[in-house]
Amino acid sequence: MVFDNSRGFAQQLDQHDSLKSFRDRFYIPIAHGKDSIYFNGNSLGLQPKTVQEHVINELENWANYGVEGHFHGRNPWVNYHDAFPKKLAPIVGALPEEIVVMNQLTVNLHLLMISFYRPGEKRYKIICEEKAFPSDQYAIQSQLELHGLNPADALIEVKASKGEHSIKNEDIIAAIKKHGDEVALVIIGGINYYSGQVFDMKAITAAAHEVGAFCGFDLAHAVGNIELKLHDWNVDFACWCSYKYLNSGPGSVGGAFMHQRYIADKSMLRLAGWWGTDKHERFQMKKEFNPIPTAEGWQISNTQVLSMAPHLAALDIFAEAGFEKILEKGRKLSAYLLFILNEINSASSKKIIEIITPQFENEHGCQVSMLVLENGKEIFEFLNKNGVIADWREPNVIRVAPVPLYNTFEEIYQFGEIIKKYLPATTKENINV
Ligand SMILES: Cc1ncc(COP(=O)(O)O)c(C=O)c1O
Numbered sequence: 001m002v003f004d005n006s007r008g009f010a011q012q013l014d015q016h017d018s019l020k021s022f023r024d025r026f027y028i029p030i031a032h033g034k035d036s037i038y039f040n041g042n043s044l045g046l047q048p049k050t051v052q053e054h055v056i057n058e059l060e061n062w063a064n065y066g067v068e069g070h071f072h073g074r075n076p077w078v079n080y081h082d083a084f085p086k087k088l089a090p091i092v093g094a095l096p097e098e099i100v101v102m103n104q105l106t107v108n109l110h111l112l113m114i115s116f117y118r119p120g121e122k123r124y125k126i127i128c129e130e131k132a133f134p135s136d137q138y139a140i141q142s143q144l145e146l147h148g149l150n151p152a153d154a155l156i157e158v159k160a161s162k163g164e165h166s167i168k169n170e171d172i173i174a175a176i177k178k179h180g181d182e183v184a185l186v187i188i189g190g191i192n193y194y195s196g197q198v199f200d201m202k203a204i205t206a207a208a209h210e211v212g213a214f215c216g217f218d219l220a221h222a223v224g225n226i227e228l229k230l231h232d233w234n235v236d237f238a239c240w241c242s243y244k245y246l247n248s249g250p251g252s253v254g255g256a257f258m259h260q261r262y263i264a265d266k267s268m269l270r271l272a273g274w275w276g277t278d279k280h281e282r283f284q285m286k287k288e289f290n291p292i293p294t295a296e297g298w299q300i301s302n303t304q305v306l307s308m309a310p311h312l313a314a315l316d317i318f319a320e321a322g323f324e325k326i327l328e329k330g331r332k333l334s335a336y337l338l339f340i341l342n343e344i345n346s347a348s349s350k351k352i353i354e355i356i357t358p359q360f361e362n363e364h365g366c367q368v369s370m371l372v373l374e375n376g377k378e379i380f381e382f383l384n385k386n387g388v389i390a391d392w393r394e395p396n397v398i399r400v401a402p403v404p405l406y407n408t409f410e411e412i413y414q415f416g417e418i419i420k421k422y423l424p425a426t427t428k429e430n431i432n433v
Contacts (some may be wrong), residue, residue, distance in 0.1 A: 045247030192224035273300030
């Protein structure tokens, strides 16, 4: 599509946007007396207006029924989590029985590593991307230590080439091949939180399997943002949070995926708890743990109803909007943002912003990360003063993510104008005037 950097063009895109009515379903934070330009859905998605009703409903059930709320009310709590796998299946590209909603991301990563990281004498190494989100690094290091291994020896971090910001998929695959039968596990962020780079999950999984290793992904920045086909890609396991692109609220409940080939395997080692045991036997208080033969067999504790209520409200909006349409608009929004930033850069006599997110359509999601080469914090604060809620990552990266359910093309145009306002003295146009 040929884009134009003008308000009229952006407004036209908004007029033809089949998802435009969904913005009204969200509370847009106010900045300086008017709607902010909220480009922070990669960090915390906005609150759907239906969330309050969902939470109040459960509070009322608790007030009205007490413990009987497990069996009464619109969504009895004993089965509350049953609603999620079907709703998440199209979003993560999995069978419902491969999905479980529970805990939070890092907790789930630990639980999955208990099952999928079984180091032996020779096969004990873990491969991950350099500068993975710190929580993943800590989880991996502590799992190695749990097995008495030294991260300096057992952890291989694949780096970006010198002067580059993205890690080549080929380099990850080459590292897997190089370490071959020493590799026990490959763990990569489906989208790197810092650069916004999407990794080739299918090819990385195939390479891991070729050397006999398991492969899992942290999908915090991928779920609800890009197309995922976890089942078809043969991914062994994955975990995600629901508070970014899934708009389910701060610290809300996370999710996990295990491939169909493992879910009914009772011999898989896991940290067990009563909520993972056969549903019919749960209240028989038996001594033996008899896991549910689906991903739900990895549950430990009972349902986090008050954190699941916003998740349910948010996923209903995804179903109503249609995930295909969400993806299509997301691609268009990020393409327009990249077009505008590239235009600002090429008009500028001095390059101040370097886009570090890969620009090919299948290598990024909604997020665009900008390395600010000068006065980074000042630009970030300037954006803030002008109503843009973006995200700052040390030492000098601003992350912005226009998201399909509540952002508009006109906001992207406005964002470009605000950046230009910061750079007036340095743009060629102004120099020529
Ligand atoms: C890529 C990534 N992994 C892990 C986490 C940690 O998630 P949690 O605090 O839900 O465990 C985050 C949080 O933002 C993240 O961005």
